[in-house]
Amino acid sequence: xxxxxxxxxAAQAVSLAMADGLPxxxxxxxxxxxxxxxxxxxxxxxxxxxxxxxxxxxxxxLLLAMLLGSSIWLTVNVEAREAFFGWxxxxxxxxxxxxxxxxxxxxxxxxxxRLAEIPEGYEELDTDCSPLxxxxxxxxxxxxxxxxxxxxxxxxxxxxxIALVTDEMKKSVVQVNGTSAxxxxxxTGETGNVLVWRDHEKDALLYISGYFNQSTLIHMAETVIQIxx
Amino acid sequence: xxxxxxxxxxxxxxxxxxxxxxxxxxxxxTVVESKAIDIYRAKRRNPTGPLTEDMEGIPVDYHGNDGLAxxxxxxxxxxxxxLLLKYAYGYENRELAQYFNLSMDAxxxxxxxxxxxxxxxxxxxxxx
Numbered sequence: 001x002x003x004x005x006x007x008x009x010a011a012q013a014v015s016l017a018m019a020d021g022l023p024x025x026x027x028x029x030x031x032x033x034x035x036x037x038x039x040x041x042x043x044x045x046x047x048x049x050x051x052x053x054x055x056x057x058x059x060x061x062l063l064l065a066m067l068l069g070s071s072i073w074l075t076v077n078v079e080a081r082e083a084f085f086g087w088x089x090x091x092x093x094x095x096x097x098x099x100x101x102x103x104x105x106x107x108x109x110x111x112x113x114r115l116a117e118i119p120e121g122y123e124e125l126d127t128d129c130s131p132l133x134x135x136x137x138x139x140x141x142x143x144x145x146x147x148x149x150x151x152x153x154x155x156x157x158x159x160x161x162i163a164l165v166t167d168e169m170k171k172s173v174v175q176v177n178g179t180s181a182x183x184x185x186x187x188t189g190e191t192g193n194v195l196v197w198r199d200h201e202k203d204a205l206l207y208i209s210g211y212f213n214q215s216t217l218i219h220m221a222e223t224v225i226q227i228x229x
Numbered sequence: 230x231x232x233x234x235x236x237x238x239x240x241x242x243x244x245x246x247x248x249x250x251x252x253x254x255x256x257x258x259t260v261v262e263s264k265a266i267d268i269y270r271a272k273r274r275n276p277t278g279p280l281t282e283d284m285e286g287i288p289v290d291y292h293g294n295d296g297l298a299x300x301x302x303x304x305x306x307x308x309x310x311x312l313l314l315k316y317a318y319g320y321e322n323r324e325l326a327q328y329f330n331l332s333m334d335a336x337x338x339x340x341x342x343x344x345x346x347x348x349x350x351x352x353x354x355x356x357x
Contacts, residue, residue, distance in 0.1 A: 001344055002297070004316070010298035011317035014309065015255035017291040017302060022258060 086153075087198050087205045089182060091166070096184070098196060098205055099161040105153040108132060109202045115148050116223040119212070122146050132160045138210075145192070146210035148224075153203035162205060164194055174214065176221045183214050195221055202226075256318055262286045263310045263328075286310070300350040308343035315340075 032040075046053050088101040108131060118124075121140040128135045135149035154160040169184040174195070181197030194209040195217040206224065208217050266284055286306025291299050301312060307329075314320040314328065326336045 001348055006297055007312060008316040010295055010301045011313045011315075012252075013293055013295050013298035014289060014291060014301045015259055015313050015317045016251055017293075017298075018262075018287065018289050019251060019255035019258045021287070021290050022254075 086200065086203065089196070094165060094167045096164040096166045096171075096182075097161060098163075100153045100203070100205075102153075104156045105203060106155070108152050108155060109204070110229050111202060111226045112229055113148075113150050113199075113204070113206060113224050113226055115208075115220060116225045117220060119146065119210075119216070119220070144211050146208070146212075148206075148208050148220075150199075150204050150206040152205075160205075162196070162207060164196070169194075172214075174218055176218055181218075181221065183217065185214060193217060197221055252317075258287075259310055259313050259318075262306055266306055283307075296354060296356040297347075297351065300347055300354050300356065303350050304343065304346055308339070308346055311339055311343050312347070 086100065086102060087098055090097045090099070112134060115136070118138060119140075121142075122138040123140075124136060125139045125145075126137045128137075132154060133149065133151040135147060138146040138148070140146075149162075151160045151162060164184065166184055168188045168191075169186050172183050172185070174181050174183045176195070176197040179197060179200065181195055184194040184196075186193055192209055192211045193214065194207060195214075196205065196207045198205055206221070208220055210217075212220070266286065283305050284307065286309065289302040289309075291302040293299070301309060304312070311325065311329075314325060315322075320328065322333060322336050322340075325331075326333050329336070329339070331339065
């Protein structure tokens with residue numbers, strides 16, 4: 001019907017005519033979305049490092065294999081699980097749920113915890129106590145709250161857990177007195193931040209929440225003291 | 230939409246020999262028109278209406294003496310894009326299949342239908 005050379009010549013002419021029909025560049029304005037800018041930056045970064053990214057992918061695969069292997073080991077080995085489990089955190093949709101995974105405690109420890117250092121301007125407002133948990137509420141003159149609480153390992157006839165709504169919160173693992181702790185930073189600045197950590201000796205789960213940065217939360221956590229009841 | 234287009238172009242940069250050239254500009258225009266139609270169809274609430282193949286694209290004012298080019302400029306956007314990508318930019322059929330997200334059989338049919346429409350336009354223009 002048509003010769004390829006004729007089609008080629010016509011196609012080139014038409015494509016140039018299309019381009020010539022565009023408005024002038026100074027009449028065109030476009031702002032790239034942040035998402036597009038990030039995707040392009042990632043594409044450019046990968047192009048500049050043709051060896052690094054495949055290597056990282058290989059390392060990630062190896063780590064995943066190791067993680068799967070250790071998970072299977074923990075599932076089938078009772079002794080390993082008992083040594084590892086205690087207070088466990090589980091994310092269910094937008095809620096981080098902490099509960100004790102293990103046998104019930106025979107009795108509740110005869111101690112209570114207190115914040116040794118209260119931030120300036122805060123006063124104790126209320127204390128809520130139950131056999132297994134305590135929550136102390138502080139407030140400052142601006143109406144901002146500081147909440148300190150703890151819960152002990154559940155006994156046979158009780159339930160003890162903590163639930164955190166983690167919308168818009170970024171979780172990181174930090175250290176409190178050498179022990180791993182979970183820190184939740186509210187990226188909107190509207191609801192405050194939370195630090196959750198464990199006292200393995202007493203099988204207690206503690207938390208502090210308020211409008212404080214991570215380092216302040218950690219400092220307060222590390223100055224918590226135990227008092228005999 | 231520019232995001233989608235530029236990501237495609239960055240993956241097919243072997244088709245671009247010189248960054249600043251009329252041919253490169255024309256290539257970008259061709260790809261942008263095609264992607265715009267795809268996005269328009271995807272977002273359109275009423276799924277009925279002209280098939281993608283029959284949708285008119287941007288109007289092309291061709292003022293040259295090439296009768297075949299004059300008729301090609303009148304083709305619906307999809308057929309025009311197909312012929313431009315294949316004959317002006319050297320896309321192979323498998324690349325066209327990936328570009329238009331069609332099977333190889335569909336690409337052959339698109340090729341045939343496009344050339345048939347072009348033949349009809351040339352008849353109307355009294356070229357043949």
